[in-house]
Amino acid sequence: MGLLYAFLVAIYQLxxxxxxxxxxxxxxxxxxxxxxxxxxxxxxxxxHKRYWFHCASLGEYDxxxxxxxxxxxxxxxxxxxxxxxxxxxxxxxxxxxxxPFAVFYLPTDLPGQMRRLVKAVGASRxxxxxxxxxxxxxxxxxKAQVSIYSVSxxxxxxxxxxxxxxxxxxxxxxxxxxxxxxxxxxxxxLLTIGIEPxxxxxxxxxxxxxxLAAKATAKPNALIEQFVGASPLxxxxxxxxxxxxxxxxxxxxKPDALEQFKIxxxxxxxxxxxxxxxxxxxxxxxxxxxxxxxxxxxYQILILDTIGHLSAAxxxxxxxxxxxxxxxxxxxxxxxLAYGLPVLFGPKHEKFPEAQQFIDLGFAQVVETAxxxxxxxLSLMENQKEAQAIIESKxxxxxxxxxxxxxx
Numbered sequence: 001m002g003l004l005y006a007f008l009v010a011i012y013q014l015x016x017x018x019x020x021x022x023x024x025x026x027x028x029x030x031x032x033x034x035x036x037x038x039x040x041x042x043x044x045x046x047x048h049k050r051y052w053f054h055c056a057s058l059g060e061y062d063x064x065x066x067x068x069x070x071x072x073x074x075x076x077x078x079x080x081x082x083x084x085x086x087x088x089x090x091x092x093x094x095x096x097x098x099x100p101f102a103v104f105y106l107p108t109d110l111p112g113q114m115r116r117l118v119k120a121v122g123a124s125r126x127x128x129x130x131x132x133x134x135x136x137x138x139x140x141x142x143k144a145q146v147s148i149y150s151v152s153x154x155x156x157x158x159x160x161x162x163x164x165x166x167x168x169x170x171x172x173x174x175x176x177x178x179x180x181x182x183x184x185x186x187x188x189x190l191l192t193i194g195i196e197p198x199x200x201x202x203x204x205x206x207x208x209x210x211x212l213a214a215k216a217t218a219k220p221n222a223l224i225e226q227f228v229g230a231s232p233l234x235x236x237x238x239x240x241x242x243x244x245x246x247x248x249x250x251x252x253x254k255p256d257a258l259e260q261f262k263i264x265x266x267x268x269x270x271x272x273x274x275x276x277x278x279x280x281x282x283x284x285x286x287x288x289x290x291x292x293x294x295x296x297x298x299y300q301i302l303i304l305d306t307i308g309h310l311s312a313a314x315x316x317x318x319x320x321x322x323x324x325x326x327x328x329x330x331x332x333x334x335x336x337l338a339y340g341l342p343v344l345f346g347p348k349h350e351k352f353p354e355a356q357q358f359i360d361l362g363f364a365q366v367v368e369t370a371x372x373x374x375x376x377x378l379s380l381m382e383n384q385k386e387a388q389a390i391i392e393s394k395x396x397x398x399x400x401x402x403x404x405x406x407x408x
């Protein structure tokens with residue numbers, strides 16, 4: 001199986017190079033991996049402790065940040081090295097305010113490349129958020145006596161580790177020193193494949209720590225304050241066309257249905273073409289970037305066409321509709337929940353246990369069509385102040401207690 005895996009990875013590497021000719025993301029990945037060699041060649045050996053965090057993308061980096069910050073707080077001399085698989089992580093990590101000792105793309109998961117990588121990085125620990133398990137990376141790290149910590153691990157029975165043909169991948173998981181899992185389901189799945197019970201701890205989801213830290217440092221936004229005024233604010237956060245289409249439909253069929261709300265639309269896709277489409281769909285809206293000579297209070301709809309303002313904007317919200325739930329890629333519902341906002345999202349949320357958790361608590365609802373959307377919004381806003389306090393308390397209690405053993 002190892003030889004077949006290596007062959008498939010090599011084929012993938014070849015196809016990626018071909019795709020780079022016309023696909024921007026593939027090109028970024030290929031060029032980024034080429035740069036990894038130079039970055040690691042210039043990585044100095046300082047004698048300080050060095051911890052390596054491998055994150056699939058920006059979401060996993062956000063998950064890892066509370067742990068990274070705890071490591072640095074415990075030992076300011078520790079060197080934090082970060083690798084990414086996805087270009088989104090490399091392109092946006094600097095916006096989070098932490099500057100790692102080194103940042104690079106993870107090379108292709110072939111034994112020789114991973115052996116050289118582990119040696120060049122020279123870390124004593126490797127932290128892997130969620131489930132970014134590359135078999136050869138784990139094996140070579142273990143051979144080099146690197147302690148491997150899987151944090152906020154979340155697994156599903158449908159994944160390859162739990163299939164009859166997944167023996168090669170199950171063996172790779174045996175290399176992990178510690179699993180800090182999100183829930184009992186993941187704990188049980190690991191036990192079924194022979195992971196020793198003493199290696200597993202129900203840690204929780206580090207994203208709760210992250211959103212609470214972001215909330216604590218959120219700055220006021222005078223423009224959004226002016227736009228909102230005294231009206232309840234409905235935030236359409238990280239929206240995709242499916243969610244945007246629902247609001248186009250309801251505004252066309254029932255123009256007065258949402259008249260009590262101010263609406264802030266923060267699209268996932270900020271390309272010029274999509275923003276032009278939104279302007280056509282919502283002709284009375286104003287763009288955030290074009291506010292200079294505008295009295296925002298006169299508008300009902302504000303389109304947030306900039307990066308980095310959505311998280312703090314939730315502090316002004318009354319209710320949020322979070323995008324990605326129609327494609328199975330639900331965006332971060334914890335950000336609005338941290339501010340006590342009830343949330344709506346599409347039906348494909350199975351991969352996100354926090355979604356079902358807050359549905360069960362009554363602070364989240366699933367939306368499949370525009371029919372009745374206005375009533376769902378109103379029902380979620382009933383007893384808003386009381387609900388807000390309960391939601392905020394629940395999110396606060398769900399943050400992870402980061403132990404000393406996990407960071408030093």
